[in-house]
Amino acid sequence: MNALFALSSIRHKLLVGVLLTTATALAILGAIFIIYDLGDYRDRLVEELTTQADLISLSSTAALEFEDRETAKQTLASLRLRPEILAAAIYDRNGNLFARYYASPAHIREIPVRAEQPSIGVDADTIRLFRPIYNDREIIGSVFMLAQSGVKERTFRVLLIFLSIAIVALAASTLLSSWLQARITSPIMEVTELARQVVNERNYNLRANRTTDDEIGFLIEAFNQMLSQIGLRTSELERSNSELAEQIHERSQAEKALSESEYRHRTLITTLSALTWRADAHGDFSATQTAWDSFTGQTPRSHAGRGWLQAVHPDDRELVSQLWNQACEESVAFKQVFRLWYAPGGEYRYVNFSAAPLIDPGGQTMEWMGIVDDIHERMQATEEVQRLNAELEHRVQERTAELENANRELESFSYSVSHDLRAPLRSIDGFSQALIEDYGDKLDEEAKEYLDRVRNGAQRMGRLIDDMLNLSRVSRMELVRRPLNLSEVAAELLNELRQSEPQRSVYTEIEPELLAYGDSRLVRVVLENLFSNAWKYTAKRDDAKIRFGQVEFEGRSYFFVRDNGAGFDMKYADRLFTPFQRLHDNREFPGTGVGLATVQRVIRRHGGRIWAESELDKGSTFYFTLTPSEELHHDKTPNSAG
Amino acid sequence: MTRRPILLVEDNPDDEALALRAFKKCNISNELWIARDGEEALNLLLGSDTETSEYRHLPAVVLLDLNLPKISGLEVLRRIRNDPHTKTLPVVILTSSKHEEDLIAGYQLGANSYVRKPVDFNEFARAVSQLGMYWLLLNELPEQHDALKSEHT
Numbered sequence: 001m002n003a004l005f006a007l008s009s010i011r012h013k014l015l016v017g018v019l020l021t022t023a024t025a026l027a028i029l030g031a032i033f034i035i036y037d038l039g040d041y042r043d044r045l046v047e048e049l050t051t052q053a054d055l056i057s058l059s060s061t062a063a064l065e066f067e068d069r070e071t072a073k074q075t076l077a078s079l080r081l082r083p084e085i086l087a088a089a090i091y092d093r094n095g096n097l098f099a100r101y102y103a104s105p106a107h108i109r110e111i112p113v114r115a116e117q118p119s120i121g122v123d124a125d126t127i128r129l130f131r132p133i134y135n136d137r138e139i140i141g142s143v144f145m146l147a148q149s150g151v152k153e154r155t156f157r158v159l160l161i162f163l164s165i166a167i168v169a170l171a172a173s174t175l176l177s178s179w180l181q182a183r184i185t186s187p188i189m190e191v192t193e194l195a196r197q198v199v200n201e202r203n204y205n206l207r208a209n210r211t212t213d214d215e216i217g218f219l220i221e222a223f224n225q226m227l228s229q230i231g232l233r234t235s236e237l238e239r240s241n242s243e244l245a246e247q248i249h250e251r252s253q254a255e256k257a258l259s260e261s262e263y264r265h266r267t268l269i270t271t272l273s274a275l276t277w278r279a280d281a282h283g284d285f286s287a288t289q290t291a292w293d294s295f296t297g298q299t300p301r302s303h304a305g306r307g308w309l310q311a312v313h314p315d316d317r318e319l320v321s322q323l324w325n326q327a328c329e330e331s332v333a334f335k336q337v338f339r340l341w342y343a344p345g346g347e348y349r350y351v352n353f354s355a356a357p358l359i360d361p362g363g364q365t366m367e368w369m370g371i372v373d374d375i376h377e378r379m380q381a382t383e384e385v386q387r388l389n390a391e392l393e394h395r396v397q398e399r400t401a402e403l404e405n406a407n408r409e410l411e412s413f414s415y416s417v418s419h420d421l422r423a424p425l426r427s428i429d430g431f432s433q434a435l436i437e438d439y440g441d442k443l444d445e446e447a448k449e450y451l452d453r454v455r456n457g458a459q460r461m462g463r464l465i466d467d468m469l470n471l472s473r474v475s476r477m478e479l480v481r482r483p484l485n486l487s488e489v490a491a492e493l494l495n496e497l498r499q500s501e502p503q504r505s506v507y508t509e510i511e512p513e514l515l516a517y518g519d520s521r522l523v524r525v526v527l528e529n530l531f532s533n534a535w536k537y538t539a540k541r542d543d544a545k546i547r548f549g550q551v552e553f554e555g556r557s558y559f560f561v562r563d564n565g566a567g568f569d570m571k572y573a574d575r576l577f578t579p580f581q582r583l584h585d586n587r588e589f590p591g592t593g594v595g596l597a598t599v600q601r602v603i604r605r606h607g608g609r610i611w612a613e614s615e616l617d618k619g620s621t622f623y624f625t626l627t628p629s630e631e632l633h634h635d636k637t638p639n640s641a642g
Numbered sequence: 643m644t645r646r647p648i649l650l651v652e653d654n655p656d657d658e659a660l661a662l663r664a665f666k667k668c669n670i671s672n673e674l675w676i677a678r679d680g681e682e683a684l685n686l687l688l689g690s691d692t693e694t695s696e697y698r699h700l701p702a703v704v705l706l707d708l709n710l711p712k713i714s715g716l717e718v719l720r721r722i723r724n725d726p727h728t729k730t731l732p733v734v735i736l737t738s739s740k741h742e743e744d745l746i747a748g749y750q751l752g753a754n755s756y757v758r759k760p761v762d763f764n765e766f767a768r769a770v771s772q773l774g775m776y777w778l779l780l781n782e783l784p785e786q787h788d789a790l791k792s793e794h795t
Contacts, residue, residue, distance in 0.1 A: 415741055419709050422738040422761055427656035430763035434663060455762075462761030469740070 018177035030162040041154050053143045057133040064141045076101035089144040091115035115142040124152045187216045204231025279368040283328035297343025313339035313348045331357045331365045349376035429458040467594035474602050479519045486514040490548045497535045511549040518626045522602045529595040530561040537565030564619035646702035647673035651683040668771030680713025703777040705736045723752040
């Protein structure tokens with residue numbers, strides 16, 4: 001737009017220039033011509049009128065001499081042939097009007113009554129003239145003439161002619177200037193267009209055509225050279241720009257990383273509720289320690305050098321000072337917990353004071369930087385925890401002692417139970433037997449039967465005592481776990497049972513390599529009870545079967561002992577593992593009801609679980625595991641709660 | 643069968659009677675010494691009491707209860723084993739207790755056997771009979787005992 005405007009301006013300027021030049025020349029020429037022409041015209045007019053006046057003068061000399069007014073009048077009347085003459089008059093020697101002439105009555109008033117001095121006056125419309133009339137060098141009168149001057153018309157005409165010429169001249173100039181413009185501006189326009197294109201397309205390979213050998217041609221040449229220079233420079237610039245952009249990118253990345261790291265550190269420090277400080281290579285605090293001063297209430301003067309140690313608790317000061325000197329000497333990181341004066345709170349607070357030396361590449365310490373972390377609450381909490389722990393420990397010890405005491409009491413109780421309760425039972429049984437043996441002949445059958453009942457009762461009580469002791473023993477015994485082969489134990493136990501009742505035929509099946517991890521004695525108690533139960537409750541079957549194996553439930557494996565014996569009603573399953581609870585008649589299947597309670601206690605001590613499934617007269621299956629499970633709380637089976 | 647006596651250390655008279663009955667029942671006719679507490683037993687064996695020095699020759703076997711007045715059975719056993727004279731004397735712990743600690747302590751102190759008295763008299767009689775059978779008939783004692791025996795008889 002600007003270029004076009006500039007160009008149109010050039011075109012305009014050229015045109016205006018040419019036109020102005022032409023117009024100026026024409027104006028000067030015209031002015032000179034008009035002035036000259038009008039002067040000339042006037043001169044000729046005056047000359048003509050003078051000549052006319054002279055002619056009149058000449059013709060009227062005689063009439064004047066003879067005062068022949070009529071002749072003079074006629075002479076003047078001849079002027080009728082000259083229509084431009086409006087009025088004329090002849091005056092006598094005394095200046096009185098002698099004869100007069102007028103072209104129309106309107107001009108009568110123009111004729112002066114008296115003669116005036118000779119003169120010629122020309123104005124725009126008229127020319128007025130007084131002229132003396134000579135006769136042999138003697139003035140005998142004067143003549144007056146008034147004629148149309150025609151100056152105005154003449155001026156108009158001349159101006160009209162001049163203007164016509166000027167118009168033609170200007171038109172010619174315009175044409176000429178157009179041609180010139182075409183010659184001058186079109187290459188410039190071309191260059192301008194090219195420049196525009198270059199600017200828009202950023203294509204520096206474009207070149208203008210040189211069509212002329214003049215200054216414009218030179219301009220185009222220069223423009224082309226400039227283009228190639230710009231092209232070169234631009235590509236260089238672009239390359240350096242891209243390099244620069246890359247550098248800027250790298251730098252901004254680095255700055256970003258730096259600022260992130262800085263932010264992280266700042267956040268870290270703020271989060272740590274720690275304050276930072278700086279010290280010189282010798283470990284003397286530098287002047288500005290705003291954070292330190294606001295914590296300790298010190299001033300730049302008081303913390304300067306080793307003055308900062310004055311804020312340390314007097315009891316800690318010497319040690320800190322000593323350790324700090326040592327750290328400074330060895331240039332090693334320093335960390336110490338001590339009490340620091342906290343001015344806002346007016347108290348000493350525990351802080352974690354840590355420092356690291358900044359070491360230059362030459363291995364020299366440049367300065368020290370460090371943080372002070374207020375750990376007062378933590379320390380107090382720790383102390384509190386320690387105190388509580390100690391208290392707890394103390395209480396645990398007390399309880400343990402109490403427990404141990406109770407345990408000892410229990411032990412001595414169970415000792416006396418086993419020892420002292422059994423002795424009378426033995427007496428009851430033994431002397432009942434003695435009675436039967438020694439006085440059998442004096443007793444009737446009923447008495448003997450009663451004595452048998454006494455003996456049975458005593459013996460049963462003996463077994464109860466034994467089982468109870470066993471139950472308490474498995475609860476108190478220390479658990480020593482080790483890998484066990486349950487298959488082997490089972491085989492051994494079944495073998496023992498078989499030997500105890502060789503007359504029975506029981507089909508037994510044991511899965512090999514049933515491995516577990518537990519206390520061998522206690523696990524043996526479990527298997528002992530389960531197998532002797534199975535053995536006992538299959539006693540009334542001819543096709544007794546006992547099976548020991550392993551099954552999977554929900555990804556966990558369980559051992560099981562299965563028999564096809566008497567079984568039990570599942571509605572009593574919850575009483576199965578309760579001590580002294582029995583689901584069978586003692587006469588049918590004798591027992592104390594402590595065995596399964598003992599089994600469950602052992603299994604619980606291992607962290608496992610046990611439950612049973614049974615159907616009356618079809619048999620029972622006892623499932624158990626010796627390993628703890630997070631599913632223990634699930635209680636999927638009614639018996640697991642036991 | 644050795645004719646040497648059997649020493650029964652038993653504080654409970656019922657048990658003593660039952661033991662005697664059991665011996666009789668299985669035809670053990672050896673002399674039966676009875677000590678009713680630990681002190682008495684030690685006097686019999688180690689002869690610290692002059693009155694009982696006649697017992698200086700040793701029994702074939704000691705049936706020792708643990709729960710005894712004055713000196714406990716385990717202490718009696720410890721002293722028996724500490725004395726060179728009675729060091730090798732067969733001692734069978736015959737007690738109501740099946741206490742694990744008692745068992746361990748008994749064997750550690752050098753008991754030769756540990757037998758629990760059953761409540762059932764028939765079983766008790768059987769146990770006594772088997773003990774007699776074993777210690778009086780089957781078991782061989784070193785020469786020292788015979789030598790000592792002949793010395794004192």
